[in-house]
Amino acid sequence: MPDITLHAPDGTVHGFEAPDGVSLMAAATGFGVPGMVGECGGALQCATCHVQIDPAWAGRLPPPSADELAMLALTAVPAGPHSRLACQIRLTPALQGLVATIAERQY
Amino acid sequence: MSTNTPIVIVGGGHAGAQLCASLVDAGLGPQVHLVCAEAQLPYQRPPLSKAYLKTPTEALQLHRAASWFADAGITLHLGDAATAIDCAARTVTLASGATLAYGSLVLATGTRARRLPQLPAGLANVAVLRDAADAEALRTQLREAKALTVLGGGFIGLEVAATAQALGLAVQVLEVAPRLLGRSVSPELGAHVLATHRAAGITIALGAQVGGFEHDGQRLQAITVNGQRQPVDLLLLGIGAEPETALAEAAGLACDNGVLVDAALRTSDPAILAVGDCTRFPLAPAWQAVPVDGARLRLESVQNANDQARAAALTLQGQSPTYAALPWFWSEQGSMRLQMTGLMPAEGTPGASRHRRPGANDGSFSILHYVGERLVCVESVNAPMDHVMSRKLLEAGRHPAPAVACDPAVALKTLL
Numbered sequence: 001m002p003d004i005t006l007h008a009p010d011g012t013v014h015g016f017e018a019p020d021g022v023s024l025m026a027a028a029t030g031f032g033v034p035g036m037v038g039e040c041g042g043a044l045q046c047a048t049c050h051v052q053i054d055p056a057w058a059g060r061l062p063p064p065s066a067d068e069l070a071m072l073a074l075t076a077v078p079a080g081p082h083s084r085l086a087c088q089i090r091l092t093p094a095l096q097g098l099v100a101t102i103a104e105r106q107y
Numbered sequence: 108m109s110t111n112t113p114i115v116i117v118g119g120g121h122a123g124a125q126l127c128a129s130l131v132d133a134g135l136g137p138q139v140h141l142v143c144a145e146a147q148l149p150y151q152r153p154p155l156s157k158a159y160l161k162t163p164t165e166a167l168q169l170h171r172a173a174s175w176f177a178d179a180g181i182t183l184h185l186g187d188a189a190t191a192i193d194c195a196a197r198t199v200t201l202a203s204g205a206t207l208a209y210g211s212l213v214l215a216t217g218t219r220a221r222r223l224p225q226l227p228a229g230l231a232n233v234a235v236l237r238d239a240a241d242a243e244a245l246r247t248q249l250r251e252a253k254a255l256t257v258l259g260g261g262f263i264g265l266e267v268a269a270t271a272q273a274l275g276l277a278v279q280v281l282e283v284a285p286r287l288l289g290r291s292v293s294p295e296l297g298a299h300v301l302a303t304h305r306a307a308g309i310t311i312a313l314g315a316q317v318g319g320f321e322h323d324g325q326r327l328q329a330i331t332v333n334g335q336r337q338p339v340d341l342l343l344l345g346i347g348a349e350p351e352t353a354l355a356e357a358a359g360l361a362c363d364n365g366v367l368v369d370a371a372l373r374t375s376d377p378a379i380l381a382v383g384d385c386t387r388f389p390l391a392p393a394w395q396a397v398p399v400d401g402a403r404l405r406l407e408s409v410q411n412a413n414d415q416a417r418a419a420a421l422t423l424q425g426q427s428p429t430y431a432a433l434p435w436f437w438s439e440q441g442s443m444r445l446q447m448t449g450l451m452p453a454e455g456t457p458g459a460s461r462h463r464r465p466g467a468n469d470g471s472f473s474i475l476h477y478v479g480e481r482l483v484c485v486e487s488v489n490a491p492m493d494h495v496m497s498r499k500l501l502e503a504g505r506h507p508a509p510a511v512a513c514d515p516a517v518a519l520k521t522l523l
Contacts, residue, residue: 026168032175034132039125039413041151041168044491045437045446046410067444070491073520074498107417 004028004091006051007101009035018091024100025049025086035102042087047074048106049086054099058082061089076105112138112210114423115199117189117354119143121152122383122412123215124170127181129420137180140207142199146186147239148173153409155242156266157439160249161274167239192358194376211423214355214366214374214381215416218348218407223258225320226344230327234343236263245343249274252341256280256330258317260287262438264345265304269441272309276341280304281315281332293451293461293474296486300443303470307441348407350385363387365405370429372419382419383412391431393504396478397450404450408436433501442470446494449484449501451476462509466490473497475512482506496520 006014006028018027028036028049037048044067053061061084064072068088072079086100114130116123119141127149130139143149151168159165176183184201191200192212199207220235222228232252234245245267249255255271257264260282272278280287286297287304305311312332319331329338350365361367361375365387372380372388387405395402414432421428435448452459456478464473466489473493476484482505485497496519500507507522 030169030172030175032171032178037128039121040409040437041153043153043437043439045435067491070495073492074495 003097004095005097005099006033006036007099008033009102009104020092022091023087024051024089024091024098027091028086028102033102035104035106036086037106038087040087044068044071044085044087047071047085048076050075050077050079050103050106051084051086051089051100052080052103053082053084054101055082057095057098057100060094064088075103076107077103113140113208114138114211114213115140115142115207115209116213116215117142117199118215118217118351118383118385119145119147119149119185120215120217120383120412121149121170121409122217122416123213124149125413125416126213126215126382126419127176127179128171129417130423131179131181133420133424135423138210139179139181140184140209141176141181142184142187142189142201142207144186144188144202145238145240148176148183148185150239152238155239156236156263157270159242160246160267160270163246163250189354192354192379194358194360194379197378210378212379213419213423214379214385215383215412216351216354216366216381216385218384219351220344221347221349222344223320223346225318226322226327227324230322230325232326232339232341234341236267236343236345237348248341249276252276254279254340255343256337256339256341257343257345259345259347260284260289260311260313261345261347262288262291264343265300265440266438267343267345268304268309269307272307273441277310278308279310279312281312281317283315283317285313287311287313291451292445292447292486293476295461295463295474296445296488299472299488300440300445303443304441348384350387350405352385355381355385363401365403367403370431371422371427372415372430373422380419380422382415384408386415388415388430391429393431394450394483396481397452397483398456399450399453406434408434410435433498435498442489444489444491446487446491447484448494448498449476449482451484451486452478460509462513464490464493464513465515466493475509477506477509480506480508482512493519496523499523 025038040046254277321329366381418428471489473487487494
């Protein structure tokens with residue numbers, strides 16, 4: 001049961017436990033974390049679940065696929081070096097303590 | 108429109124769910140009533156033809172948790188279909204007998220699966236796929252069956268065909284038209300989809316005349332295909348969807364293959380809006396290079412549902428948006444990821460041309476559609492970066508010459 005911390009664009013900070021195997025996008029939308037959209041449901045079609053991973057965590061995630069890299073070109077806020085799509089981050093015990101910031105805008 | 112009276116949303120699909128989210132963002136949550144015929148919180152539909160069918164333990168993916176609706180102050184009416192609208196009294200009646208007063212009403216009623224009059228409802232081995240209950244039934248049926256016959260070579264039919272094939276069923280697709288996805292994709296892409304599914308082991312018959320439905324009221328036993336009798340193990344009807352307009356029509360709202368709305372998503376009654384698959388909306392000025400019937404469109408897509416819901420939320424806040432979002436769509440079928448953006452000109456449109464942009468391999472390419480010199484639509488298969496950049500080109504109103512845009516040595520990104 002990983003503990004996740006998300007910084008929302010409105011300045012609020014959201015900590016939650018997520019069931020194993022669920023994506024960061026699905027967990028965050030489920031909890032209603034502001035700023036997380038994920039309108040295609042995790043099919044890598046919309047780029048509306050853009051997050052910046054805390055630099056301390058960036059290297060500990062599996063790297064993005066070619067499809068995710070393509071979609072990162074569509075984010076409303078230009079992607080930076082630690083940008084990821086939250087739908088592609090599957091929460092596992094190894095991600096206990098993950099910290100990320102939700103992009104300012106998703107569309 | 109008044110901002111302190113109830114906003115009643117009928118329908119909990121993607122459009123209804125996004126409208127809830129947009130109204131909550133605008134601080135209007137406590138005024139919102141969401142009415143759903145299904146006894147189920149709004150959920151993601153695209154996985155129903157893929158991951159949900161494949162894995163028995165796969166749960167529905169909810170748009171928002173129950174606690175989100177509660178915290179937002181939204182009143183949920185789940186499992187309680189709207190049965191009538193009284194436009195004069197501004198009330199909606201529900202199946203339970205409850206009556207909801209509204210200041211604004213939004214119809215997000217979606218579509219229903221087309222069925223065949225020869226097949227009575229309730230045959231144990233005949234399926235359709237629109238909602239979670241359909242998907243749950245089909246998931247069980249796929250586990251009990253050894254062979255699947257899909258009637259109709261459209262997106263839903265082909266997605267389920269690929270899923271069933273991966274599950275180990277013998278799969279046959281019967282399409283009456285001379286090609287797959289006839290109304291939705293170019294002949295080139297349709298031919299590629301056909302060849303890929305056939306190479307994967309799916310049997311596909313084009314120009315198939317299907318009839319002779321033999322059933323005993325419990326099960327469908329056999330059909331005839333081009334006059335030949337064939338036993339049926341499991342049949343999926345994938346012959347399209349029809350807009351769910353019964354409620355709107357009974358209320359006297361203008362409908363014509365969809366609930367007619369203006370660019371701000373208002374119906375013919377100014378207190379009633381409509382969003383999503385059930386609407387037929389005016390073609391935005393930017394798209395008028397592509398002639399469409401009656402200068403109106405009806406789109407069945409997640410993109411259109413979400414973008415219309417966001418525009419409708421602005422209308423409900425007293426603004427006058429002009430809905431003009433760029434259409435995009437996707438379909439995952441076995442090893443193929445199809446992605447489309449823009450508006451495809453109908454066959455025979457004056458000045459229309461198609462150009463192929465090669466991808467990394469034979470299974471990867473894009474078809475670029477032009478009307479005159481205007482780029483109007485791009486279909487991609489297994490070429491996600493070209494799809495993404497095509498969306499950017501179309502959003503930006505760029506019209507690169509076909510010879511340049513189809514040169515694989517030129518990254519589309521450089522044409523922005």
